[in-house]
Amino acid sequence: MFHYDFDWSVLWRHPYGAMFAKGVWTTVSLSLVAWGIALALGLMVALCRVMPCRPARILGGAYVEALRNIPLLVQLFFWYFAAPALLPKAIERWLYANVRDLPYYLAILALGTYTAARVAEALRSGLLAVPPGQLRAAFSTGLSQTGTYWHVIVPYAFRIVVPLLSTEFLTCFKNSSLAMTVGVMEATGTASYIDSFTFHGLETTTAASLVYLATSASVILLMTWIEKKLHIPGMIVRRD
Amino acid sequence: MIEIRNLSLWYRRGHKVVDDVSTVFPNGRTIVICGPSGSGKSSFLRCINGLERFQEGEVLIDGKSLRARETDIHQVRARIGMVFQHFELYPHMTVLDNITLAPRKVLKQSAKDAVDRAMQLLTRVGIPENAAKFPGELSGGQQQRVAIARSLAMEPQAMLFDEPTSALDPEMIKEVLEVMIDLAGRGMTMVVVTHEMGFAREVADEVIFMDHGRFLERKSSTDFFERPDHPRTREFLSRILR
Numbered sequence: 001m002f003h004y005d006f007d008w009s010v011l012w013r014h015p016y017g018a019m020f021a022k023g024v025w026t027t028v029s030l031s032l033v034a035w036g037i038a039l040a041l042g043l044m045v046a047l048c049r050v051m052p053c054r055p056a057r058i059l060g061g062a063y064v065e066a067l068r069n070i071p072l073l074v075q076l077f078f079w080y081f082a083a084p085a086l087l088p089k090a091i092e093r094w095l096y097a098n099v100r101d102l103p104y105y106l107a108i109l110a111l112g113t114y115t116a117a118r119v120a121e122a123l124r125s126g127l128l129a130v131p132p133g134q135l136r137a138a139f140s141t142g143l144s145q146t147g148t149y150w151h152v153i154v155p156y157a158f159r160i161v162v163p164l165l166s167t168e169f170l171t172c173f174k175n176s177s178l179a180m181t182v183g184v185m186e187a188t189g190t191a192s193y194i195d196s197f198t199f200h201g202l203e204t205t206t207a208a209s210l211v212y213l214a215t216s217a218s219v220i221l222l223m224t225w226i227e228k229k230l231h232i233p234g235m236i237v238r239r240d
Numbered sequence: 241m242i243e244i245r246n247l248s249l250w251y252r253r254g255h256k257v258v259d260d261v262s263t264v265f266p267n268g269r270t271i272v273i274c275g276p277s278g279s280g281k282s283s284f285l286r287c288i289n290g291l292e293r294f295q296e297g298e299v300l301i302d303g304k305s306l307r308a309r310e311t312d313i314h315q316v317r318a319r320i321g322m323v324f325q326h327f328e329l330y331p332h333m334t335v336l337d338n339i340t341l342a343p344r345k346v347l348k349q350s351a352k353d354a355v356d357r358a359m360q361l362l363t364r365v366g367i368p369e370n371a372a373k374f375p376g377e378l379s380g381g382q383q384q385r386v387a388i389a390r391s392l393a394m395e396p397q398a399m400l401f402d403e404p405t406s407a408l409d410p411e412m413i414k415e416v417l418e419v420m421i422d423l424a425g426r427g428m429t430m431v432v433v434t435h436e437m438g439f440a441r442e443v444a445d446e447v448i449f450m451d452h453g454r455f456l457e458r459k460s461s462t463d464f465f466e467r468p469d470h471p472r473t474r475e476f477l478s479r480i481l482r
Contacts, residue, residue: 137328141342142318232331234376
């Protein structure tokens with residue numbers, strides 16, 4: 001009833017072992033760099049959305065609505081198939097000729113900018129949850145607008161939304177698997193590639209799944225540590 | 241010296257929260273503003289350091305208008321301390337960081353100078369042992385004393401108090417008032433919005449009664465309590481002094 005000969009060695013024997021390891025590294029590096037972009041860009045967009053300046057708010061709003069409402073897969077295709085064509089011919093040709101890992105970089109851009117829209121909304125809810133008295137208090141001591149946001153409001157808002165950011169961080173890792181559709185050989189792509197040579201998809205998808213479980217576990221551990229570290233005394237705590 | 245000329249503020253047209261107020265707060269004086277809630281006291285106070293954007297009139301600090309192009313509002317605020325009803329300490333920072341943030345960032349003091357000064361001030365308000373704690377770990381009275389120390393760390397030339405004891409339990413009001421009395425004794429210019437009539441009577445040089453956005457009466461504190469002119473003042477006093 002169960003005719004399948006397991007061969008787990010496809011995960012480490014030559015040449016698949018090195019391939020798979022490289023795939024895992026690609027998943028990790030792609031997700032981490034995209035996450036960095038998402039945090040920085042997301043913070044800027046969120047700040048735009050709470051500024052008194054109307055054009056900034058409109059711009060921030062437009063960014064969020066455009067990027068969170070178009071499927072990530074479509075955005076990946078845009079960056080891969082359409083965006084280079086929008087560049088001057090010479091630059092486009094130069095890109096394809098000289099940037100060896102172009103799909104990798106475009107996937108980082110796609111994942112980073114997409115996740116930024118979601119991070120922006122998370123951070124915005126944090127910013128809106130900071131009592132307005134904090135703003136008045138900081139201003140009353142002579143801090144500038146920038147100083148007030150940088151030293152008081154943003155660190156406070158960040159602490160409020162750490163749990164939300166953990167979710168986005170996890171999603172970022174898992175979404176990186178879509179990069180295989182534009183030819184990036186990350187963990188999922190490599191798994192399916194090895195399968196196409198060895199017909200051992202069960203082993204390779206299991207391995208890919210374990211990779212995501214492991215990265216997720218690391219993210220959760222990291223974020224739990226950050227959450228504890230940044231906990232504001234006097235606010236609601238989980239008792240354990 | 242703080243001078244107010246024909247100040248008006250409204251949040252929506254037709255309802256002036258502050259209505260054509262002109263007044264002077266001389267240096268070294270303690271002035272109490274009292275009046276029923278919703279009379280515009282807090283809004284008025286926030287106009288003095290430009291936290292509220294008023295539509296008409298002028299606020300002059302040492303002769304310089306807040307709204308003048310060459311006035312740097314942040315510089316003005318750095319020299320006028322403000323204490324709030326709900327303390328508004330930064331909950332994610334320790335007491336010490338709360339106090340030293342502005343001196344380091346605005347006055348560009350070195351970390352060591354700022355910390356030394358903060359510890360002096362914490363000693364002065366009576367809670368040096370709480371420097372490393374977070375605001376959420378302190379009582380209301382202690383938090384308000386930290387908030388006062390935070391303002392004093394900027395070496396302000398005047399202090400604004402916005403109902404500093406209204407959110408406190410009765411037994412904590414005293415510890416905050418004592419700090420304020422000490423400040424007044426040292427010649428700090430203070431404008432205090434409060435319902436603490438005992439403080440007004442004992443400490444204030446002058447008392448102002450505010451209602452519907454206007455200053456209805458301003459008198460030396462003895463005269464204010466013993467010979468109030470305006471019927472609204474008398475009514476107010478009869479209600480809160482029992």
